[in-house]
Amino acid sequence: MRGVIMQAPGEVRVADGAADAPMGRIAVPGSADSPVPGDRLPLAALLVMALMGFILIATETMPAGLLPQIAAGLSTSEGTAGQLVSAYALGTVIATMPAVALTRGMRRKPVFIVGALGFLVANIITAFSGEIALSLASRFLAGAFSGLIWGMLAGYARRITAPKYAGRALAIASIGTPIGLAVGTPLGSWLGTTFDWRWSFGTLAVLTLITALLAAALVPDAPGQAVASRVPLVRILHIPGVAVILAVIVTWMLAHNIVYTYISAYLRSGNLRLSVDVALVTFGVAALIGIGITGAVIDRALRPLVLGSITLFIAAGVVFIIGHESIVAVLVAIVLWGLAFGGAAAQLQTAISMASGENADVANSMLGVAFNVAIFAAGVIGAVVIGNFDGIALPVVMSGLALTALTVAFVGRRTAFPTKP
Incomplete structure (x- = not known):
C-alpha cells in the first residue's frame, strides 16, 4: 500500500508499504499500513540514550581531574597528559562528519550499537595502556566514535517518537550531558585518587558495555535517511x-x-x-x-x-x-x-x-x-x-x-x- 508519510514540518514523501516508513513519523489518515508510534514517549529507549550521553561526557572530561595520576602512570608530564583531552576533541572534529555521512543511510540501531562498542574498545585500551602514544591514539578513537554517536542521537530520538513529543524526547535523551558534567568528572576523580586512574576508565568501559546491551534490548530500530533526500x-x-x-x-x-x-x-x-x-x-x-x-x-x-x-x-x-x-x-x-x-x-x-x-x-x-x-x-x-x-x-x-x-x-x-x- 502506498501512503504519505510526514517527514518533518512541511515535508512529505510517498512510501511503498510500512517497511519504507520511518518510525517516529505520523502517517496521514489513509495510510493504515504505515507504522505509527504510540502516544507515549519511548522512555526506556530515551533513557538508554541519556546513559550513553552521560558516558560520552564523562569520558571526555575525565582526564581533567586526573592529570597528576595519569602523568605518573604513563611516566610523562602533566602537560602531555592533558593532551588526552585535546586528542579526544580532535578525533571528534576530524571524524564526525565523514562518519555520519557514511552511515546516514544505514539503519539506526546497528550504527548506534557499533558506535557504543567502538567506544568501549577505546576506553579499554586507555584503561590498560602503558604508553602515552597508544593512550593518545585510543582517545582520538574514542572522540571519533563519540562524534558518530552524538551526530545520530538527536535524529534517532526524534525518529522513534511521535512528532508532538519530539522536543521532549530530545530533552530526555540529552539529560546525560548535565549529569555527566555534574557527576561524571567528580566521580572519576574520586575513583582515580582512591584506587587508580585506570579504574576510572575501566568503570566507564563497564558502563558502556551495559549501555550497548540495554540498547540491543530496549531501543527500537529506525531506518536511515532515504537516498533521495x-x-x-x-x-x-x-x-x-x-x-x-x-x-x-x-x-x-x-x-x-x-x-x-x-x-x-x-x-x-x-x-x-x-x-x-x-x-x-x-x-x-x-x-x-x-x-x-x-x-x-x-x-x-x-x-x-x-x-x-x-x-x-x-x-x-x-x-x-x-x-x-x-x-x-x-x-x-x-x-x-x-x-x-x-x-x-x-x-x-x-x-x-x-x-x-x-x-x-x-x-x-x-x-x-x-x-x-x-x-x-x-x-x-x-x-x-x-x-x-x-x-x-x-x-x-x-x-x-x-x-x-x-x-x-x-x-x-x-x-x-x-x-x-
Whole structure:
C-alpha cells in the first residue's frame, strides 16, 4: 500500500508499504499500513540514550581531574597528559562528519550499537595502556566514535517518537550531558585518587558495555535517511537556518566553556572559600532543573526558550562580575548559569533538526563539531585570558560572547529560531 508519510514540518514523501516508513513519523489518515508510534514517549529507549550521553561526557572530561595520576602512570608530564583531552576533541572534529555521512543511510540501531562498542574498545585500551602514544591514539578513537554517536542521537530520538513529543524526547535523551558534567568528572576523580586512574576508565568501559546491551534490548530500530533526500555535506550549510544555528552554538558554547574550564581561576580571583567540586555539582543540579524546564516547554515555545536561556546566561555572567567576592552571589550566579545552560543541548539540537529536516543526522554532526571546536578554542582563549588578566576577566568574556549569541539568535527569527514552528 502506498501512503504519505510526514517527514518533518512541511515535508512529505510517498512510501511503498510500512517497511519504507520511518518510525517516529505520523502517517496521514489513509495510510493504515504505515507504522505509527504510540502516544507515549519511548522512555526506556530515551533513557538508554541519556546513559550513553552521560558516558560520552564523562569520558571526555575525565582526564581533567586526573592529570597528576595519569602523568605518573604513563611516566610523562602533566602537560602531555592533558593532551588526552585535546586528542579526544580532535578525533571528534576530524571524524564526525565523514562518519555520519557514511552511515546516514544505514539503519539506526546497528550504527548506534557499533558506535557504543567502538567506544568501549577505546576506553579499554586507555584503561590498560602503558604508553602515552597508544593512550593518545585510543582517545582520538574514542572522540571519533563519540562524534558518530552524538551526530545520530538527536535524529534517532526524534525518529522513534511521535512528532508532538519530539522536543521532549530530545530533552530526555540529552539529560546525560548535565549529569555527566555534574557527576561524571567528580566521580572519576574520586575513583582515580582512591584506587587508580585506570579504574576510572575501566568503570566507564563497564558502563558502556551495559549501555550497548540495554540498547540491543530496549531501543527500537529506525531506518536511515532515504537516498533521495540526502544533501551533500557542503550544501547542508546552505540550508536556511543551519549556519545561523551553528554560529549561536560556537559563541554560546565558547562563552560557557571559558568559565567552566577555568572555574578554579575565577574562584581564586575573589579569594572565595568555595571548592571547584561544590561549584560544579551546584551547576550540575541547576542544569538538571534547566533541562526539565526545557523538556516541558520546548515543543511549544522553542524561540522564547532559546532567547530566554541566553538572556539568563548573560545575567549569570553579570552576577559573576559584580559579586565575585561574595560566596552567596557566586552561588546565585552558578545556579542561574546552570538553569540557563542545562537545556542548551536539547534546544540547539531541536533547532538544527527542524531546520535541516531529513538531513538532521549530518547537521547534528556539524553541531557536535561546533561544540568541540568551542571546547578547544575555550581552552586556548581562557589560558590567554588568565595568563594576562585576573580570573575576573573570564565572566567578562563570557558575557560578551553570550551577548553575541543572543543577537545572532534574535536575528534568526525566520529560519533558525522561527517565531512560529
